[in-house]
Amino acid sequence: MNRQDCEALDRADPLAHKRQAFSIPDGLVYLDGNSLGVLPAHVPERLRQVAEMQWGRDLISSWNLHGWVDLPRVVGNRIARLIGAPPDSVIAGDTISVNLFKLLGAAAKLSPARRVILSDSGNFPSDLYVAQGLRDLLEDGYELRVVAPEEVEGAIDESLLLIMLTEVDYRTARRHDMAALTRAAHAKGALTIWDLAHSAGALPVDLAGTGADFAVGCSYKYLNGGPGAPAFLYVRPALQDLVQPPLAGWFGHEAPFAFDLDYRPAPGILRNQCGTQPILSLAALDAALDVWEDVDMAALRAKSEALCGLFIALAEQRCSAFGVRLAGPRDMAARGSHVSLHHAEGYAVMQALIAARVIGDFRAPDMMRFGFTPLYTRFTDVWDAVDRMHDILAGRGWDDERFRARKAVT
Amino acid sequence: MNRQDCEALDRADPLAHKRQAFSIPDGLVYLDGNSLGVLPAHVPERLRQVAEMQWGRDLISSWNLHGWVDLPRVVGNRIARLIGAPPDSVIAGDTISVNLFKLLGAAAKLSPARRVILSDSGNFPSDLYVAQGLRDLLEDGYELRVVAPEEVEGAIDESLLLIMLTEVDYRTARRHDMAALTRAAHAKGALTIWDLAHSAGALPVDLAGTGADFAVGCSYKYLNGGPGAPAFLYVRPALQDLVQPPLAGWFGHEAPFAFDLDYRPAPGILRNQCGTQPILSLAALDAALDVWEDVDMAALRAKSEALCGLFIALAEQRCSAFGVRLAGPRDMAARGSHVSLHHAEGYAVMQALIAARVIGDFRAPDMMRFGFTPLYTRFTDVWDAVDRMHDILAGRGWDDERFRARKAVT
Numbered sequence: 001m002n003r004q005d006c007e008a009l010d011r012a013d014p015l016a017h018k019r020q021a022f023s024i025p026d027g028l029v030y031l032d033g034n035s036l037g038v039l040p041a042h043v044p045e046r047l048r049q050v051a052e053m054q055w056g057r058d059l060i061s062s063w064n065l066h067g068w069v070d071l072p073r074v075v076g077n078r079i080a081r082l083i084g085a086p087p088d089s090v091i092a093g094d095t096i097s098v099n100l101f102k103l104l105g106a107a108a109k110l111s112p113a114r115r116v117i118l119s120d121s122g123n124f125p126s127d128l129y130v131a132q133g134l135r136d137l138l139e140d141g142y143e144l145r146v147v148a149p150e151e152v153e154g155a156i157d158e159s160l161l162l163i164m165l166t167e168v169d170y171r172t173a174r175r176h177d178m179a180a181l182t183r184a185a186h187a188k189g190a191l192t193i194w195d196l197a198h199s200a201g202a203l204p205v206d207l208a209g210t211g212a213d214f215a216v217g218c219s220y221k222y223l224n225g226g227p228g229a230p231a232f233l234y235v236r237p238a239l240q241d242l243v244q245p246p247l248a249g250w251f252g253h254e255a256p257f258a259f260d261l262d263y264r265p266a267p268g269i270l271r272n273q274c275g276t277q278p279i280l281s282l283a284a285l286d287a288a289l290d291v292w293e294d295v296d297m298a299a300l301r302a303k304s305e306a307l308c309g310l311f312i313a314l315a316e317q318r319c320s321a322f323g324v325r326l327a328g329p330r331d332m333a334a335r336g337s338h339v340s341l342h343h344a345e346g347y348a349v350m351q352a353l354i355a356a357r358v359i360g361d362f363r364a365p366d367m368m369r370f371g372f373t374p375l376y377t378r379f380t381d382v383w384d385a386v387d388r389m390h391d392i393l394a395g396r397g398w399d400d401e402r403f404r405a406r407k408a409v410t
Numbered sequence: 411m412n413r414q415d416c417e418a419l420d421r422a423d424p425l426a427h428k429r430q431a432f433s434i435p436d437g438l439v440y441l442d443g444n445s446l447g448v449l450p451a452h453v454p455e456r457l458r459q460v461a462e463m464q465w466g467r468d469l470i471s472s473w474n475l476h477g478w479v480d481l482p483r484v485v486g487n488r489i490a491r492l493i494g495a496p497p498d499s500v501i502a503g504d505t506i507s508v509n510l511f512k513l514l515g516a517a518a519k520l521s522p523a524r525r526v527i528l529s530d531s532g533n534f535p536s537d538l539y540v541a542q543g544l545r546d547l548l549e550d551g552y553e554l555r556v557v558a559p560e561e562v563e564g565a566i567d568e569s570l571l572l573i574m575l576t577e578v579d580y581r582t583a584r585r586h587d588m589a590a591l592t593r594a595a596h597a598k599g600a601l602t603i604w605d606l607a608h609s610a611g612a613l614p615v616d617l618a619g620t621g622a623d624f625a626v627g628c629s630y631k632y633l634n635g636g637p638g639a640p641a642f643l644y645v646r647p648a649l650q651d652l653v654q655p656p657l658a659g660w661f662g663h664e665a666p667f668a669f670d671l672d673y674r675p676a677p678g679i680l681r682n683q684c685g686t687q688p689i690l691s692l693a694a695l696d697a698a699l700d701v702w703e704d705v706d707m708a709a710l711r712a713k714s715e716a717l718c719g720l721f722i723a724l725a726e727q728r729c730s731a732f733g734v735r736l737a738g739p740r741d742m743a744a745r746g747s748h749v750s751l752h753h754a755e756g757y758a759v760m761q762a763l764i765a766a767r768v769i770g771d772f773r774a775p776d777m778m779r780f781g782f783t784p785l786y787t788r789f790t791d792v793w794d795a796v797d798r799m800h801d802i803l804a805g806r807g808w809d810d811e812r813f814r815a816r817k818a819v820t
């Protein structure tokens with residue numbers, strides 16, 4: 001395998017044309033789309049239109065004229081297609097944390113006799129914080145039980161209110177079996193909440209098929225919705241009219257413009273809305289989703305596996321002699337779309353990589369993390385990232401002659 | 411009083427130059443800035459820079475390089491000056507409803523022995539919904555007690571956990587006496603939460619001076635932050651380190667990048683942050699606040715009173731014969747910066763006004779609502795609004811010869 005082989009893979013890539021839809025700085029190997037996705041090229045113009053033609057010109061009438069009032073539902077439906085959710089089961093808005101709180105609170109009302117929330121130590125910590133916040137607010141016997149990821153299935157019993165898991169581990173990319181764990185939870189009468197932060201837009205998700213009860217996710221990673229773009233929330237259709245939202249708000253009211261003093265939840269998914277959403281950010285996300293309209297999720301997954309597999313193979317071949325070691329499972333079916341590598345000097349190596357225009361990030365205690373976003377990452381990016389990492393580890397640094405020669409041409 | 415007199419008032423207005431900072435459609439009399447403020451002219455360019463130069467070019471490094479991580483605090487501090495709050499007592503983010511929930515939940519923990527939330531029927535309904543949502547989540551004797559606005563002071567007793575009031579009534583503009591009601595609540599050991607939705611940027615607020623414990627507010631009305639722009643939240647400094655946020659999130663953690671599995675609240679106001687904020691919308695708000703840098707709040711209030719006073723006088727003089735009747739108090743000291751008029755055909759008259767390019771809105775059952783935003787509303791706007799309302803009420807409609815003649819020149 002050499003760089004020419006990677007160039008051939010890029011030429012044969014059925015998703016290669018998608019890269020043109022994005023503004024990516026020249027010469028940058030951006031492998032941090034699992035933290036912040038890149039800018040879709042048409043978004044600045046869409047933002048200008050929304051600011052000048054909608055907000056500026058049509059002002060308050062834009063809520064109806066330009067569909068602002070429906071945007072959380074419209075965007076939710078566009079995301080639904082990417083995560084295997086039926087129409088009108090996803091709503092966009094707020095943040096993962098706020099949406100998680102809504103669902104945890106709603107679940108507590110659905111099963112008032114159960115008090116234990118099961119999660120794992122591979123979950124993103126803020127999901128645990130949200131559960132801790134609810135537990136401390138409710139008191140009354142509520143408990144957050146945190147086990148190791150591989151111990152989740154065995155810890156499911158009839159005491160559980162729910163299991164709350166992130167499908168793909170933000171560090172190791174280890175992927176939970178959503179279908180199996182949902183079945184196991186349901187068999188014990190427990191509900192399931194899935195965090196799709198590292199799944200949505202990274203791999204095919206089948207919320208309907210797995211029977212998951214609830215899900216949340218963000219749109220600023222693989223969906224490229226922009227920094228802090230609004231999150232989303234899913235409720236299984238059969239539960240939608242049973243859910244009593246703890247964050248009862250105007251946009252979730254059955255008749256907001258009746259200005260009733262009493263809350264009456266809207267039918268269906270809409271009741272999970274709370275306050276007024278940030279329209280500029282939501283419109284940017286809506287625009288960003290245009291890129292996804294014709295994306296085949298199976299092709300996306302195939303490319304993700306190929307990129308990750310190539311990275312793992314090259315990194316092990318060229319860098320294991322320098323102490324680099326794969327984090328998470330080797331089996332691609334049990335992984336998401338990023339790869340983390342343990343290394344004792346991981347922080348320093350990542351700093352050197354960033355200086356060499358290879359952007360990944362670092363996760364304590366010792367993991368260099370690289371995200372592979374199938375819509376715009378090239379096989380040559382994978383080659384270049386490993387090549388520069390090798391040079392750094394071999395002590396040649398990023399400013400050695402070979403690198404400077406290459407830099408001059410990119 | 412005639413239109414020429416209003417032109418003279420505009421020429422003498424010390425805030426007149428501020429209108430140039432905004433993009434306002436030609437010929438439009440926009441009196442709905444209390445619902446959605448107009449576009450500050452420089453915001454589209456700022457948005458372009460944030461999208462292209464920050465998100466697009468500097469990508470993930472923008473969180474530090476361009477201060478995204480501090481933006482909620484920076485924007486909060488800029489708003490603090492406008493509402494009489496000391497530095498680092500205001501944080502921007504989320505929505506009014508979500509922020510209200512945070513504060514209600516925190517208050518419940520501060521005074522666990524008390525269970526009654528007092529509010530009034532003039533509050534914006536969604537504030538009541540949020541309290542109902544918390545009540546129904548906690549059960550356990552929590553109660554929302556809603557009285558008429560004029561009965562609030564008499565209803566304050568030692569059973570109260572807190573009073574939760576919107577300072578300026580969204581319909582009638584009736585203004586509560588924040589200082590007096592806060593004193594009365596404190597005398598009975600109750601906390602106070604103030605909603606400044608129709609106060610911030612509309613009139614001087616003195617959170618520190620009144621001793622208010624908590625406040626929330628929005629930035630898309632008088633502050634012109636854009637549709638659904640992030641809200642804000644205030645906590646009295648003495649309470650900040652006692653608050654236990656029910657929405658415990660990553661951005662409110664003492665050390666987010668330690669990725670601890672346990673939540674430990676950050677010191678001070680920062681703990682009231684939860685998830686990742688919508689940076690495009692927050693950056694637009696930050697830019698919008700530039701306009702406020704040199705605004706004297708006493709001058710703002712003087713112009714607000716003059717605009718509202720003129721509107722009331724002209725509307726009563728020219729339109730009371732057609733059944734128009736002022737809503738809310740006549741005393742300007744007891745009012746905010748909008749004016750509502752009762753009229754049996756209020757909905758139809760407002761539709762005709764909108765067709766005549768005078769933008770206000772309608773609030774059930776019979777109120778035409780007009781917002782006067784001192785930074786860009788002119789005295790001639792007041793004249794034109796009443797003039798067209800008079801014509802509509804007099805049955806001459808908006809397309810009569812006089813109106814068309816005027817339309818031709820604007």
